[in-house]
Amino acid sequence: MPELPEVEAIRRQLTVSILDRTVERVRVHRRDVVRDTHGRRRGRLTDPQLGVDRRIRRVDRRGKQLIIEFDHGQGLVIRLGMSGRIEVGDAGRRRSVPPHRHLAWTIAGGSSRSTLRMEFIDPRRFGGIHLFKSPEDRDQRVLRNLGPEATLIDGKALGERLKASRRAIKAVLLDQQVLAGIGNIYADESLFRAGIRPERPAFDLNEQDLERLAASIRTTLEHAIDAGGTTLRDHRLPDGSAGTFGAGHLAYGRSGQPCTHCRKSMNSGIVAGRSTTWCEFCQR
């Protein structure tokens, strides 16, 4: 589930807990979730690559990927896939090991703070961790094909990205090369809020449509970030709390329920190969 808002909410919490702290050790419980700098799943993994004895100097995000950079320039690009999450807690506190925990970092607390444990957990394993050896390596290799951040898009830039595409607008919004960060939930939410049908060909949108769509993408994502994202099932913030934006959904998951605008029943079907919910009357 993690789309941009979920990952950004995770990033903000992580910044508070782990930024500027030093990694003491790492345990790899499932090495095939990690891709080394050659993109291989079974290459050698070394402590320095995973940040041991290094200070965490940046916690960033690009689209749906979380980025942790250490003070020697190496770092991790974490993709959460469908079911991935990052958990951070007090290392001293004993508790049962969560199932599907693939990596665990122990992070020093410094003079007056407690030692932390940060874990990567991903039951379905659609997610994974890509190692990079420098910020340039990260941008050129791991994050190469990502479009501009969805939070920053405006109507003009969106129009340029769509060009004369005949693809359904929803398919285009889901394409990370066009726009980075939108997934199935926020595609439906943004299109509903902009009053645009998901199956409409991208080239059919005029300037005004594009402005409305770009604006609804930005505001929908902002509100979702502030709510900690949407927790349908798996998404959790690092401290274990859930995102509450689900209560604010106007489209996603509301099939058969009344449209919040015209009160008629919301439609659903498959668009761009994904389950899609929209209002037949309010979206044109």
Place this chain on the structure above:
DNA sequence: CTTGCGTCCTGCTCGC
């Protein structure tokens, strides 16, 4: 260039 499909996985929900 497109779309449409299957694939990678686990686990939850629904209908019989």
Place this chain on the structure above:
DNA sequence: TGCGAGCAGGACGCAA
């Protein structure tokens, strides 16, 4: 109550 089918936030690769 039990069991299997279907479906899920994502992203690839392949065939047509």
